[in-house]
Amino acid sequence: xxxxxxxxxxxxxxxxxxxxxxxxxxxxxxxxxxxxxxxxxxxxxxxxxxxxxxxxxxxxxxxxxxxxxxxxxxxxxxxxxxxxxxxxxxxxxxxxxxxxxxxxxxxxxxxxxxxxxxxxxxxxxxxxxxxxxxxxxxxxxxxxxxxxxxxxxxxxxxxxxxxxxxxxxxxxxxxxxxxxxxxxxxxxxxxxxxxxxxxxxxxxxxxxxxxxxxxxxxxxxxxxxxxxxxxxxxxxxxxxxxxxxxxxxxxxxxxxxxxxxxxxxxxxxxxxxxxxxxxxxxxxxxxxxxxxxxxxxxxxxxxxxxxxxxxxxxxxxxxxxxxxxxxxxxxxxxxxxxxxxxxxxxxxxxxxxxxxxxxxxxxxxxxxxxxxxxxxxxxxxxxxxxxxxxxxxxxxxxxxxxxxxxxxxxxxxxxxxxxxxxxxxxxxxxxxxxxxxxxxxxxxxxxxxxxxxxxxxxxxxxxxxxxxxxxxxxxxxxxxxxxxxxxxxxxxxxxxxxxxxxxxxxxxxxxxxxxxxxxxxxxxxxxxxxxxxxxxxxxxxxxxxxxxxxxxxxxxxxxxxxxxxxxxxxxxxxxxxxxxxxxxxxxxxxxxxxxxxxxx
Amino acid sequence: xxxxxxxxxxxxxxxxxxxxxxxxxxxxxxxxxxxxxxxxxxxxxxxxxxxxxxxxxxxxxxxxxxxxxxxxxxxxxxxxxxxxxxxxxxxxxxxxxxxxxxxxxxxxxxxxxxxxxxxxxxxxxxxxxxxxxxxxxxxxxxxxxxxxxxxxxxxxxxxxxxxxxxxxxxxxxxxxxxxxxxxxxxxxxxxxxxxxxxxxxxxxxxxxxxxxxxxxxxxxxxxxxxxxxxxxxxxxxxxxxxxxxxxxxxxxxxxxxxxxxxxxxxxxxxxxxxxxxxxxxxxxxxxxxxxxxxxxxxxxxxxxxxxxxxxx
Numbered sequence: 001x002x003x004x005x006x007x008x009x010x011x012x013x014x015x016x017x018x019x020x021x022x023x024x025x026x027x028x029x030x031x032x033x034x035x036x037x038x039x040x041x042x043x044x045x046x047x048x049x050x051x052x053x054x055x056x057x058x059x060x061x062x063x064x065x066x067x068x069x070x071x072x073x074x075x076x077x078x079x080x081x082x083x084x085x086x087x088x089x090x091x092x093x094x095x096x097x098x099x100x101x102x103x104x105x106x107x108x109x110x111x112x113x114x115x116x117x118x119x120x121x122x123x124x125x126x127x128x129x130x131x132x133x134x135x136x137x138x139x140x141x142x143x144x145x146x147x148x149x150x151x152x153x154x155x156x157x158x159x160x161x162x163x164x165x166x167x168x169x170x171x172x173x174x175x176x177x178x179x180x181x182x183x184x185x186x187x188x189x190x191x192x193x194x195x196x197x198x199x200x201x202x203x204x205x206x207x208x209x210x211x212x213x214x215x216x217x218x219x220x221x222x223x224x225x226x227x228x229x230x231x232x233x234x235x236x237x238x239x240x241x242x243x244x245x246x247x248x249x250x251x252x253x254x255x256x257x258x259x260x261x262x263x264x265x266x267x268x269x270x271x272x273x274x275x276x277x278x279x280x281x282x283x284x285x286x287x288x289x290x291x292x293x294x295x296x297x298x299x300x301x302x303x304x305x306x307x308x309x310x311x312x313x314x315x316x317x318x319x320x321x322x323x324x325x326x327x328x329x330x331x332x333x334x335x336x337x338x339x340x341x342x343x344x345x346x347x348x349x350x351x352x353x354x355x356x357x358x359x360x361x362x363x364x365x366x367x368x369x370x371x372x373x374x375x376x377x378x379x380x381x382x383x384x385x386x387x388x389x390x391x392x393x394x395x396x397x398x399x400x401x402x403x404x405x406x407x408x409x410x411x412x413x414x415x416x417x418x419x420x421x422x423x424x425x426x427x428x429x430x431x432x433x434x435x436x437x438x439x440x441x442x443x444x445x446x447x448x449x450x451x452x453x454x455x456x457x458x459x460x461x462x463x464x465x466x467x468x469x470x471x472x473x474x475x476x477x478x479x480x481x482x483x484x485x486x487x488x489x490x491x492x493x494x495x496x497x498x499x500x501x502x503x504x505x506x507x508x509x510x511x512x513x514x515x516x517x518x519x520x521x522x523x524x525x526x527x528x529x530x531x532x533x534x535x536x537x538x539x540x541x542x543x544x545x546x547x548x549x550x551x552x553x554x555x556x557x558x559x560x561x562x563x564x565x566x567x568x569x570x571x572x573x574x575x576x577x578x579x580x581x582x583x584x585x586x587x588x589x590x591x592x593x594x595x596x597x598x599x600x
Numbered sequence: 601x602x603x604x605x606x607x608x609x610x611x612x613x614x615x616x617x618x619x620x621x622x623x624x625x626x627x628x629x630x631x632x633x634x635x636x637x638x639x640x641x642x643x644x645x646x647x648x649x650x651x652x653x654x655x656x657x658x659x660x661x662x663x664x665x666x667x668x669x670x671x672x673x674x675x676x677x678x679x680x681x682x683x684x685x686x687x688x689x690x691x692x693x694x695x696x697x698x699x700x701x702x703x704x705x706x707x708x709x710x711x712x713x714x715x716x717x718x719x720x721x722x723x724x725x726x727x728x729x730x731x732x733x734x735x736x737x738x739x740x741x742x743x744x745x746x747x748x749x750x751x752x753x754x755x756x757x758x759x760x761x762x763x764x765x766x767x768x769x770x771x772x773x774x775x776x777x778x779x780x781x782x783x784x785x786x787x788x789x790x791x792x793x794x795x796x797x798x799x800x801x802x803x804x805x806x807x808x809x810x811x812x813x814x815x816x817x818x819x820x821x822x823x824x825x826x827x828x829x830x831x832x833x834x835x836x837x838x839x840x841x842x843x844x845x846x847x848x849x850x851x852x853x854x855x856x857x858x859x860x861x862x863x864x865x866x867x868x869x870x871x872x873x874x875x876x877x878x879x880x881x882x883x884x885x886x887x888x889x890x891x892x893x894x895x896x897x898x899x900x901x902x903x904x905x906x907x908x909x910x911x912x
Contacts, residue, residue: 052816077820084818092816097809101908102832111827112817147907163817285608 003171003203004028004051004088008063009073011046011055011227020046022227023063028171033197033204035214035235037250038224039456040426044207047224048173051205052090053080067171086116089164093176095156099148105132105159106144112166128166135162136192138543152544153318154185158192165196171203178213182317182482183526187539190217190528194536209455212254212485212528215239216536223247235532253460254485254530270343272308272443272476273329277301277338280324296549298324300500301338306444309474311466313491313508315481315523317545321500322480326446329478330362342443360390363437367449369429373421373436380417383407383436390440402439410435410465427458431465438469444476445469451486463490484527488512496520499545499556502575505582514594516583518561521593555586563587610900617892621885625675628884629668632877639684639875658684671881680885681878685871691882694867699886702856702863706848708783713790713844718837720791721798722825725833728803736795743792748851752785752858770861782859786851790844797840802833831905838902842895849887 005027012019021043028034036044049055051065053072065072067083075083092098100108109128113119119127125144132140135158148156157177164172174193178186194217197204206218214221214235221238223231223246231244242248280299285292299321306312314322328335331351340347342361348354366372373382383403387394394402407414410431421429430450437445447466451459467490469475481487487494487508494511496504496519504517515521525540541560546552552559558568565587573584585591640646640654655661659670674681680691724736759781760768766781767773805811806829814824849865856865864883871879 054812054815081818081820084816086818090813090816092809092813094809098813100810100814100828100832102906103828107827108814111814111819111823115817115819115823149908160813163813167818291608 001030002027003030003032003067005066006047006051006064007066009047009050009065010062011043011050012060012062013056014058014060018227020059020227021050024224024227024229026222026229026232028203028205030170031201031203032220033206033218035218035221036205036207036224037209037211037214037221038230039209039250039458041226042224043227044224045175046227048090048175048205048207051173052084052088053077054090081115085112085164085167085169087169088171088173089167089169091157091160091164091172091174091177094180095153095160096148096180098160099156101148104145104147105151109159109163109166112163116167118167128162131162131166132159134196135159135165136188137162152185153181154188154544157181157185157189161189161192161196165200165202168200169202171205172197173205173207175207176209177206179208179210182544183484183523184317184539184541185544186213187526187528187536188542190536191539193217210254210528211239211250212530215530215532216528216534223250239530239532250456251530253456270308271305272310272343274303274305274341274344275329275338276303276341278303278325278328278335278340279337280321280328280333281336282333295336297336298500299328302502303338304495304502304505306476306478308443308476309470310493311470311477311479311491313479313481313487313494314497315484315487315494316497317482319545319547320497322497323448324500325497326364326448326478326480330364330446356390360386360440361443363440363442363445365430365433365437365445365447365450367452369426369433369453370421370424372433373429375421377420378417379419379421379424379432382421383432383439386436386440403435406435406439409438409469411461425458426454427461430454430462434462434465434469438475441473442475444478446478446480448480449482450479452481452483459486466490484512484523496523499551501556501584502582503557503584505575507580510579510581512595514579514581516578516581516588516591516593517557517585518563518587518591518593519557521595522560524595555584563591609903610896613896613899617896620892621888624888625672625881625885626668628881629671629877632875632880633664633667635875637875639877641875671878675885680882683871683876683879685874685876685879691878694879695864695882695886698862698864698867701861702852702865705779705782705786705855705861705863706845706852708779709786709790709848709851710844712783712787713794714837716787717791717794718798718834720795722802722830722833724795724799725802725806726821726825733799737799740792740795743788744796746789748785748789748854749858751788752781752855755781755785756858768859770859782855782861785858786848786855789851790848793840793844794837797837798833801836802829805829805833835902835905838898838905841898842891845894846891849890 007025009021009024010019011021024043024047036047038044046055050061051072053075055061061073063073067087070079070083072080072083099105106125106128109131110124113124113127129140129144132143137143137155137158143151143155148159151159177193178189181189190213193204196202204218206214208214218235221233221235222229223238223244225246231238231242231247238247239251242251278299279297279301281295281297283293283295302325304312314325316322324333327333329340331347331349331354335349340349342358347358351359377385380400380403383406384399387399387402403417404414407417412428412431412435416424416428424432451462454462463486466477470477479487479491491508494506494508495502496517498519504511504515504520506516511520512524515524522540525537528536543560554570555561555564555568555573558564561568567586571586573586575582575584576588578588638660640651652661659667662670671681683689683691683694686694720736720740724733727733756768759766767778770778811824811828814828852863853865853868855861856863857869868880868883870876871883
């Protein structure tokens, strides 16, 4: 039986020549699971918002959206309010902003129950707490009174899902429900959605840019491009026999990526950067005394070296200290202890203690490309600026020449030179950020989640560009990411970080075929398999990494480790070398953690 | 742990207010003494001997730094000194006599500004870019740009002189209606500011992700405003309360003069014209303390209204 049927849906914004959604038609049956896939800007979120009548006031919607004989396009708020939450509910992308920060969780969820008269009196709170418990929120009684900021990202998304399911909807729309959270938590949230759906029979419209997520979660797949339906069919068929070229390239981007462009020969290259016993800590007002500050360690003493032309990836959940480590190397936060040596010479821990040559040799690319460019500077000025500092002898004409050549190297059209950052797409802006970093010919480039906000082919393009630059100039790269799929493609070596420590250092290829630390294995298992034939496994780890400031005794990972024994609770494991891999785990030698060969 | 943080915050803020207050006292003292003339200059020249006697009695013959030290020493003991022009009265007595009326007027004006301003702001935000919104924002713009010393006499002219509905001056009546014109004149610019601020922040909040979530949950507009939007939309307003108090104090100086209200503002103007040094300094210290305390209260209130700050 058809629940929702969309015919010729077209969404157009005033002053925009092209509709964002163009004559889109599809339908969803009772209990169905449909994946709506496309790059950012393909109109998938607009479609979802249109179904619930939540589009911006300036949007013009035509066509038809019918839900159980009720036309939703142009329906009054009263009609829509009876559909919303009760028949069709929605889970939004970022649980950090989608929940009201000023209201307790309980207050926000109670209102849904009250609005739709689902319960009265004491039953109201009971119903909310039961639903919170159902979504796996630990201690729901207490969280009922918590504010959103007191919960972690994963817990907030559970609350969001609970709020959507309170009205027992027949259709749940999930808009990129795991994009803003860590891979380990993503696996848990997706498993939760599968579980709840099995229990309630709710239909699912899952919106994502990641085809791999669709593979394990949706029976049918719709591929959207530029607001048009590109391809539609059972997920099996789409993965096995994609018709459209674009679908094929999207599939290629999520399947086994090609390894790092050039094989890395360790022996013939000297070190660029050596980090020894680096410690990073922050101070904050003391909580146990009236005056003074207390110190909190974000990165435990750790050592790592990077050679010329090498890419070292640092992976770990958010809060594991990977960004703190990068900032300490750059001198943006002073290291509390240890040393950073560039070409064998000690660097001052403070940025102001470093000279211009040292500064230009270490460059940085951030996660959010548009926000990391000065919104008031035109692209040509932004790219030329580092040159004014580091090569002041250049004339204006020479600078312009260098900028033009750099722009060509990052494959950007020179008509972008006169634009402002907000006039660029995410991929273009990231290319500008890379151009600005590379124009001073650094020895080391630190990329902090540099492709996390980009999807599909755009992301692939940036990774290819980095590999190309590395081949050209023997650039060393530190690549910080929480996404193992990306790490696998670009890095020669991988450091796995957990709670401020490195738990495993391994050659990239070895890590994926033969991880030695249970945490590394868990991270590998969290990567969704882009194959509809493979049932997604149960989440390999539960919960989320606790704050680095609440370090457990013994092995830091033992509370979440399924292999933990008595010894792990009391004794901290030291790094040992097993077959070329450095690992800090008591049981590394006895466990075989190699992932089973994947069925395809 | 939380209380300790809040207490530490309040204490640090109080301590940092001390140098501010000191600077204000020094500046006010110097400006007062830099103005030509003195408290005992009369139209009719005094015999030089008498003048010298009076000056000696009030230590006005001493060098300025010494006068300041004398004044400041007494101030530290809580003594604002005697008034020069109201013989027999101390400055503290004069201030406490006039204070109540001024505070009443000011509080009423602030209350009026908040209630009307917030209502107008919310309405304009919800009817954004409609004729209602344009009318309201237009009126608010007028309220901000017309100074009190223009609007107050016009009020008197229209409502008291021409229409005869309300008394033109304070002494003209002893019913509650005499409060009406001064309070409205005082509140008007503040209503406009509050409305503009509320409109802006309300529009921002209403387009936030969590309001979209609330809409997706099927909540009606009224519920969304009441439950989700109003409190966060009030936050920018809170930081305006400090400056608003200062603005109302300034306004009351003008309004009390125009309507002939025997409050602090009038006392201040007379004191300044008569070079009544101690009286002016006393009122300046009183005003400054009031503004500083209000800003402190606002900062503490912030923590209570925004749970994210509270638990930090």
